[in-house]
Amino acid sequence: MTTSVEATARPAARETFASLNPATGEEIGRYPVDGPEEVAAAVARARTGAAWWAGLTPGERKRRLGAWAALIARERHELCALIHEENGKPKDDAFLELLLSLEHLKWAAAHAGRVLKRRRVASGLAMANQTATLEYRPLGVVGVVGPWNYPMFTPMGSIGYALAAGNAVVFKPSEFTPGVGVWLADAFARANPDATSGVFQVVTGLGVTGAALCTSGVDKLAFTGSARTGRKVMAACAETLTPVLMECGGKDALIVAEGADIKAAAEGALWGAMANAGQTCVGIERVYVVRGLESAFLDELKAGIAELKTGVDEPERSYGPMTMPAQVDVVRRHIEDAIAKGATAVIGGADAVREPFIAPVVLVDAPEDSAAVREETFGPTVTVRTVEDVDEAVKLANATGYGLAASVYAGPTRRGTEIARRLRTGMVSVNAVIAFAGIPSLPFGGVGESGFGRIHGEDGLREFARAQSVTHKRFATPMDPATFRRTAKTMGMLDRYVGLRFRK
Template sequence: MSDQGSADGAAVGVLEPGAPSFISYDPAGGGEVATFPETSAEQVRAVVGEARQAFAWWSGLTWAEREQRLRKWAGAITRGLDDLCELMHRENGKPRGDAFLEAFLAIEHIGWAAGHARKVLHPRRVGTGLLMANHAATLEYQPLGVVGVIGPWNYPVFTPMGSIAYALAAGNAVVFKPSEYTTAIGKWIVDAFDQANPDAPHQVLRLITGTGPTGAALCESGVDKIAFTGSARTGRKVMAACAPSLTPVLMECGGKDAMIVAGDADLAKAADAALWGAMSNAGQTCVGIERVYVVDAVKDKFVTELTAQIQKLALAPGEGPDAAYGPMTMPSQIDVVRRHIDDAIAKGGTVVVGGSGAVRAPYVEPTVLLDTPEDSSAVREETFGPTITVKGVRDVEEAIQLANATDYGLGASVFARRGGTAIARRLRSGMTSVNAVIAFAGIPGLPFGGVGESGFGRIHGADGLREFTRPKAITRRRYSTPFEPATFARHPKTFTIMKKYAETRYGRKK
């Protein structure tokens, strides 16, 4: 699949003269990666219509047939992994190692969704209870139809795959709009599906390319669900566009994830995890660590350990295999990071590493801010850059209160030798890792999603498969009884018998 790695205009399709188009750029060097057509609203509706035809075929396949085709897709991505990682490095800017890890996890999720769809979604018998004992009850999960997926730029393979793979495994067709910043990557994974299934009579995974108007057109195109990943602000616009048609939405929005470091924590491991959670992918991770609350008794040791580990990083950005981070993918995000750093310093935060001088577009060097006031933008707003705030707290109880004092609720982390799980349960977040960071994202069987400003709905795991289905309840009368309650011809003693049943089962005083 090396031909996809080039992602040139010819591979995308011939652009009509004068037709609207856009360019994706290399965030490190600024060079052009590819030119893509701006898909119009009329074209989006046509693609959705074709996807609906593909859905009729795809949903009619057996579980095993869909699993086989999805596994072929995973195989095609695996064989083209080097090309994909190179393209991710070029168009997104992340180091090749980060690109490999992201792509590997995406492949794992395809395999899990394909292999577990039947077990999770197949029809099953449901108990009827004594009153309806003469009926059989069945619950099944039917695919929705056509699912629209609007993907992000920070994890352009792993994140949308949590919707695409699970929606396909559940029997849906998918229309995918990748971010305009990483469109070549989105096209690559769609092409991989087609190349892995050359005998398919329909394209069950379709690509549309464009900027905001194309995404809005997808919301208004009559799809059966929209799966969106991005900021809460854009998420509200997506919901507004979907509201007139009552199109259901899945919202995967931002986070302001906290780490709690207890007094008995392994400080070296906690510092290593905080560093990775905050700085990997240049901090452009919705479940990355942005705030650390560490018990005062070990605060100084933690900060010393964190600083020492940062100094060991290969901080010079570049092409080498040891590069720790890449450029900021979206240029406007650099201004957000700069504003947060400056505001933290102005309000009394202490710079331990980095600071205002760390912002050198298109790169931002790691920045650690100590005891930043809780009302600063660096603590209240999602930074989405390689920065982290560290604050000392009296005890774990205060740490929990501060960690929960946010409108976001996506992920979290706890480091403690004892009681870590109990702390995790009290954090207002959709996911929490104990003595690790972001571990939940690498376990396909766990649901992924948040609360509050972080969105709603779940991808991954059994919940992620059910997210792209509608539950269907079916009852079937097996035989008649002389005491049917739901008929005007019921026996006069029917309610007497029902009352006696209720008194026997529920009415006794304890």
């Protein structure tokens, strides 16, 4: 059993909370509840760390982030065991999460210098006597509030890119997976013993800790969670005009169009809907199948589900328990509401909910106004609806306040890309599911209720930097209108310039 790292320097009377194994209820570790004072102290230390870290060259930061990645890789089995215990997912899935995290960390460290460096930009004809440069400078201290469903991969999309961009980070992991955050911060310190202690810190606790981080004066806050909580975070950050990056979930659709490989589409829907017990913001929750393909698709989906297993025994289960107990009630409500409104449960049903585990559930023809179609379910369920054509599929896929991601199966033609471009989402995978998340050079994020801002890729690096524009006057010009000594002749020349420059 993995235990927590408890700071002996903290007062013994401090309030603590337990991290529990969601499959067994066993206590894994105990962590302090950091309040406003502890959070403020962490941010103050981060100010010192940020000055030191930003003063390093991109190459020096790359070396230190590489040392961190190497240590994580060496101790990967220990970290995967901790992710498995705190989140409940199978160890193989924990390993995939670790692998993708390291790929992103390596990319961010390698490309930050190129993406953010100072570069010349065109001055334009009217300002030809000026040299113009653009550079992306570190923000300072970035606060990160992470989720419990992917306790390493998701927050590392902010942590790794913020560090690569030259910022210090204060990370508040979910109260359901605090040990993963503590482990990552400890690993960074061990990999970089010469680093100032404030570069990467973790504060642990419940809602009060996250609220304190929002109002602590960090230079930006990156949040992952529900849209409901996201609104509260934004309101708190507005008090100090703290900019925010919001990743607030989705209700992602998969479209099966003519020419699709039905077996591959069903396999993609199965993984997208059921992996990590459906607790994936970019997971598949809705499937729209063009008429004529629905029977074959459902047959393949049922065959795939028949091979899935849940339970406590690690070698036997395809996915784990619901990590957050309250989510069980949400999933149950969505299933019952859909069936009450006319949906058919071709796999599972309300009796599939045997907390903390939920067996796979497939709901056919759930009404579009049902909770299972309208709200984020975040469980191992999926709705399947037959549509007349791709136009109807696109219309229904877009008929949501969310706009995070989607998948399209349309065969080896350009048709899939054409359909993808019609979808109101931040990301789409064609003939695959969630592939975009594994490509470090692609930005990750959504629109609408799914939030705003981007992690990953060049956009993700710039998200944690401030653009600074600098001009340098190279020589004086005979006509300078930006002075009280300008003459009528100068304005006359400018008038003729405009007439010539912009005529058709």
